[in-house]
Amino acid sequence: MSTSNHPDQAWFVSYAAGSLTPSFNLLLQAHLAVCSQCRCGLKKADEIGAQFMFGGEEAPMDNFEMPNPQLGVNQNESIEWGKDEVTDLSQFFDHYIGTHLDGLQWMNAGKGLQLCKLSDSDDDKMLMLRAAPGTVLPKHRHNGSELTLVLKGAYFCEDALFKVGDIEDADDTTLHQPVVTNDSECICVAAVDGPLRFSGLLQRVAQPFLGI
Amino acid sequence: MQQSGEPEIDQESSLLLAIGNNQSQQAYVELFELMAPKIKSFLMGRGSSVDESENVTQDAMLSVWRKADLFDPNKASARTWVYAIVRNRLIDVQRKTSRVDRGNKKYRYQSGNDFISNGGVNDASAQAQLQRLLQELPDEQSQPLVMSYVQGMSHKEIANKIGLPLGTVKSRIRMGFQRLQEMVN
Ligand SMILES: [Zn+2]
Numbered sequence: 226m227s228t229s230n231h232p233d234q235a236w237f238v239s240y241a242a243g244s245l246t247p248s249f250n251l252l253l254q255a256h257l258a259v260c261s262q263c264r265c266g267l268k269k270a271d272e273i274g275a276q277f278m279f280g281g282e283e284a285p286m287d288n289f290e291m292p293n294p295q296l297g298v299n300q301n302e303s304i305e306w307g308k309d310e311v312t313d314l315s316q317f318f319d320h321y322i323g324t325h326l327d328g329l330q331w332m333n334a335g336k337g338l339q340l341c342k343l344s345d346s347d348d349d350k351m352l353m354l355r356a357a358p359g360t361v362l363p364k365h366r367h368n369g370s371e372l373t374l375v376l377k378g379a380y381f382c383e384d385a386l387f388k389v390g391d392i393e394d395a396d397d398t399t400l401h402q403p404v405v406t407n408d409s410e411c412i413c414v415a416a417v418d419g420p421l422r423f424s425g426l427l428q429r430v431a432q433p434f435l436g437i
Numbered sequence: 438m439q440q441s442g443e444p445e446i447d448q449e450s451s452l453l454l455a456i457g458n459n460q461s462q463q464a465y466v467e468l469f470e471l472m473a474p475k476i477k478s479f480l481m482g483r484g485s486s487v488d489e490s491e492n493v494t495q496d497a498m499l500s501v502w503r504k505a506d507l508f509d510p511n512k513a514s515a516r517t518w519v520y521a522i523v524r525n526r527l528i529d530v531q532r533k534t535s536r537v538d539r540g541n542k543k544y545r546y547q548s549g550n551d552f553i554s555n556g557g558v559n560d561a562s563a564q565a566q567l568q569r570l571l572q573e574l575p576d577e578q579s580q581p582l583v584m585s586y587v588q589g590m591s592h593k594e595i596a597n598k599i600g601l602p603l604g605t606v607k608s609r610i611r612m613g614f615q616r617l618q619e620m621v622n
Contacts, residue, residue, distance in 0.1 A: 235592065235610035238582070241520075243483075243527040244589040250528055268513060268521075269618055275520035276621065277586040280567040283474035284481055284490070291469040292495040294462065294502040304521045307507055348593065369593055370603055396592075398604035418593055 230391035232256065232372060234266050241270035246349035248416035252372045252392065255317055255414075257305045259390040268306040314390055317376055317414075326412075331355060337405075338362065343414070350417045356380070356405045364402040369418040371395045378411030380404060445471070449515035457505035469498055472516075476523055483527070483589045493530055497523045570620050578613030581606055 232253065239245050240253050257264055331339040331353075337360035341353040348369075356362065358378075373393040380387055380403045387393050387403075395401055405411040449471060455464035473494050480490035500522045508518050571579045580599070584590040590598070596606045 233607050233611055234614060235607035238585050238610050238614050239592060241524060242585045242589060243524040243531065244585055244591050245528075246591065247532050250532075268517070270614070271521045271524070272513070272517045273582075273614065273617060273621070274524060274586055275514070275516040276567050278479040278520055278523070279472070279475050279516045281475055281482065282478045284478035286474055286477075289473070289477065289491050289494075291466060291473070292499050294465055294499065303504075303507075304518065304525070306521070307509070307512070307518075348591075396603040396607065398602060418591070 230385065230387060230393070231260065231263050231266075232392050232394045234270070236372070236394070237263065237267045237270040238273075241267060241274045246416075246418065248344060248349050248351035249370075249372060249418070251351070252374050252414065252416045254305070255314060255374055256390065256392045259314060264306040271306075314376055329353060335363070336360070348418050352415050352417065354411075354413045354415065356411045358405060358410055359407045360405045360411075362403045362405075364400065366400050367395055367397055367417070369397070371415055371417045373413050373415040376412045376414060378409040379406045380411050380413075381406065446514055446516065449519075450510050453501070453505055453508050453515040453518070454510060456502060457508050465502055468501070468515075472519060473498060476519075479523070480527070482587060489530070493523070493526050497526045500526070570617060573620060574613050574616055578609050578616065581610045582613045582617065585610060 236245075236249070236253060240250065245253070253263075257267060329341045331341050334340040337357035339355040341355075343351040343353060345351075354362075354373075362380075371393075373387070373395070375387050375389050375391050375393075377389060379389070382393060382401050382403045385393075386406075393401075393403075449468065452464040452468040452471075455461040456468065476494045476497060477490045480493055481487065485493065497519070501519055504522070508515065512518075513521075571583065574582075581595050584595050584598070592603055592606050592610070596603045599606070
């Protein structure tokens, strides 16, 4: 397990390769917006990606012509490592999810814990977790990858403290039990590519009902 | 501007600067001719149809035209900068296509080994150079890198394919990446 508060560089290789599902892309984008260290990691991954692309073969161009530069609309297409300033995550929802935090439909998922599913398919789930101060989350394992981005408050897991903007990178080698700090509620968004496995019997029984 | 010592790479950066500083259409034409066939080929290798590959290439080149003034040659080479634009277009297109559709794409590089062994070792091209570097890595490290960049497979797809835990796949990607990067620089 990674003890740092940044995703493994392997994530930026996959991000640069364009091989991630939407939820993972979104979480990493949000972290990149606040983390210059990871922007540097992404740039390195893009350098290698450029080696693959420009070291590759040339496709026949046939009738494929250059687009007129006057064409096309201006899209928001900035390069993550192209800017130096560090933004904050207060606009996360408006910016990345397209809705405001207050507009989410929460469901209760046990003592002090609320959940909200933002997207749900077999290999790409995104969910929000909202936990009251001091909440101890159920101990769980993963069948796949999970990235968790902190939007508000903080939590401990193992010996690491995860604060706003940090990402916890968990996979099938991780058994973890997050504990929210006492001073504030904690809101996180998580991208998951497989079902979570809770280790307590009660949670295993509840899991199908929560649909996570 | 950092000189790479490779004429083609320096030429690309000069062209991109000419677009950014002077809106030179001539430079845009030349950059398109240098880069578009490679971009299209890369996208086709990832499973996109000819039409789709051409559309994404066109969109990316239009972004290059519009954003060229943001290109900073002290930060990155032109090809790294353009690569980042292409993969952002790719991510955008994929967001609108389901994973299942993408998984069913017929044409992808058959296997990582095809990519590594395709070029002749005597060939001085950039492709041969990359392939030589990949051959320096142990297979267990080059394979997941090629699966990521060339075949566009996720960690989970790689883990399923080679039958190893996700954590192992991630650390092999990380270690292979670090070594490849050291060799490139
Ligand atoms: Zn980071």
